[in-house]
Amino acid sequence: xxxxxxxxxxxxxxxxxxxxxxECVCIHGKSGSGKTLLLRAIADLDQNTxxxxxxxxxxxxxxxxxxxxxxxxxxxESHWWQDEVGSHFTSDSIDYSALALPEDIHQWQVSRLSxxxxxxxxxxxxxxxxxKVLLMDETTxxxxxxxxxxxxxxIKNKLEQGLTVIWVSHNQAQRQRxxxxxxxxxQGKLIRES
Amino acid sequence: MQxxxxxxxxxxxxxxxxxxxxxxxxxxxxxxxxxxxxxxxxTVIQLSLxxxxxxxxxxxxxxxxxxxxxxxxxxxxxxxxxxRQSHRFKGWWSMGIGTSSMFLSSFSITLLCLLTIIQVxxxxxxxxxxxxxxxxxxxxxxxxxxxxxxLTRMASxxxxxxxxxxxxxxxxxxxxxxxxxxxLKSGLIPIINSMTTxxxxxxxxxxxxxxxxxxxxxxxxxxxxxIMFLIAAGTGLGSLTAVWLGSxxxxxxxERLRIDRLS
Numbered sequence: 292x293x294x295x296x297x298x299x300x301x302x303x304x305x306x307x308x309x310x311x312x313x314e315c316v317c318i319h320g321k322s323g324s325g326k327t328l329l330l331r332a333i334a335d336l337d338q339n340t341x342x343x344x345x346x347x348x349x350x351x352x353x354x355x356x357x358x359x360x361x362x363x364x365x366x367x368e369s370h371w372w373q374d375e376v377g378s379h380f381t382s383d384s385i386d387y388s389a390l391a392l393p394e395d396i397h398q399w400q401v402s403r404l405s406x407x408x409x410x411x412x413x414x415x416x417x418x419x420x421x422x423k424v425l426l427m428d429e430t431t432x433x434x435x436x437x438x439x440x441x442x443x444x445x446i447k448n449k450l451e452q453g454l455t456v457i458w459v460s461h462n463q464a465q466r467q468r469x470x471x472x473x474x475x476x477x478q479g480k481l482i483r484e485s
Numbered sequence: 486m487q488x489x490x491x492x493x494x495x496x497x498x499x500x501x502x503x504x505x506x507x508x509x510x511x512x513x514x515x516x517x518x519x520x521x522x523x524x525x526x527x528t529v530i531q532l533s534l535x536x537x538x539x540x541x542x543x544x545x546x547x548x549x550x551x552x553x554x555x556x557x558x559x560x561x562x563x564x565x566x567x568x569r570q571s572h573r574f575k576g577w578w579s580m581g582i583g584t585s586s587m588f589l590s591s592f593s594i595t596l597l598c599l600l601t602i603i604q605v606x607x608x609x610x611x612x613x614x615x616x617x618x619x620x621x622x623x624x625x626x627x628x629x630x631x632x633x634x635x636l637t638r639m640a641s642x643x644x645x646x647x648x649x650x651x652x653x654x655x656x657x658x659x660x661x662x663x664x665x666x667x668x669l670k671s672g673l674i675p676i677i678n679s680m681t682t683x684x685x686x687x688x689x690x691x692x693x694x695x696x697x698x699x700x701x702x703x704x705x706x707x708x709x710x711x712i713m714f715l716i717a718a719g720t721g722l723g724s725l726t727a728v729w730l731g732s733x734x735x736x737x738x739x740e741r742l743r744i745d746r747l748s
Contacts, residue, residue, distance in 0.1 A: 357654070365652075
């Protein structure tokens with residue numbers, strides 16, 4: 292479904308792997324090993340070389356806007372560009388309660404949000420335009436166990452509906468719960484784990 | 486009314502005031518005395534030289550000589566715009582953006598003014614062309630420098646928010662729009678302010694000069710209005726060009742934010 296071939300940047304060395312629809316690939320590695328840069332390169336946010344195909348169609352044939360709508364990167368730290376939460380969403384029917392967020396949160400000021408609330412909201416925001424592939428970067432890093440499990444359950448539901456996920460996570464237990472395939476990244480190279 | 490000639494002693498009195506200011510800056514450790522004195526010395530040298538050069542240029546109407554003079558003015562203005570950026574573009578862009586947008590705005594508007602409004606014959610008569618262009622360049626230079634500085638500063642500060650929008654499939658134009666607006670506003674506010682208070686609080690420099698030189702105040706006022714409008718149009722056009730060029734250069738062909746193009 293997503294086929295990555297010889298993806299290289301200054302820090303990545305010819306990374307190749309395939310992901311199927313509905314599959315969750317987990318990636319871990321030391322700080323500075325290139326996990327974030329790999330996800331950013333897939334979303335075409337940094338200069339990179341190599342071929343990526345989505346459902347057989349080359350990335351070069353997508354406009355950058357179309358590509359990122361379908362292959363969406365969710366960074367560890369969320370950023371907001373409007374004052375009100377709701378202005379960052381396009382659809383009105385967001386199920387905030389799925390991640391234990393209050394129903395009226397779309398009217399809140401962004402400045403009022405806690406780090407954890409921002410992190411959960413940014414996940415909902417990334418799913419808002421229904422991407423085919425979600426690139427998650429330490430999405431539960433600032434969450435308590437209960438909310439981390441809620442995020443995992445939410446992602447499991449989306450995986451069943453056919454979403455493809457590449458998830459960078461430090462948390463080994465989380466990887467064991469979520470991963471269909473697990474990779475380790477070391478000095479810009481991917482190593483498959485059993 | 487006869488123009489009263491200024492002697493070097495008159496200027497020395499005024500220079501004493503600048504020295505006094507430098508002394509205060511030194512005593513109060515504000516630390517600006519050096520740049521103040523350098524700027525003051527530059528003013529003396531540059532304006533005296535200009536006086537000599539203009540005297541020479543005004544005595545003839547060689548298009549080539551006037552052309553060289555205007556190009557020197559443009560190059561220095563382009564360098565100034567670059568020097569005032571805290572995050573400047575790398576390579577030729579740093580000077581290219583300011584210079585090309587000043588060329589577009591100042592030159593075209595000065596030309597328009599000479600050909601259709603003042604209608605002086607020939608249009609490159611240096612007594613009109615050089616002062617007009619100088620005034621246009623000086624003011625558009627300020628506007629463009631402020632606008633570009635706002636754009637690049639905000640882009641560095643708001644890198645995360647801009648990229649967050651790109652990640653969600655917004656176009657680069659959408660993501661940069663608020664910054665373009667802010668940058669343009671910041672570039673245009675000085676001229677809007679000076680038009681607002683002109684004649685009530687401040688007597689603009691050119692009008693003051695004309696009155697001191699013996700022109701009728703009504704005549705001086707009409708010239709000043711003309712200049713104000715031209716400056717506003719030139720600053721707007723120049724800032725618009727610079728901000729559009731600059732913001733486009735912040736992204737590449739795959740709509741990635743390229744903060745690495747700033748130093």
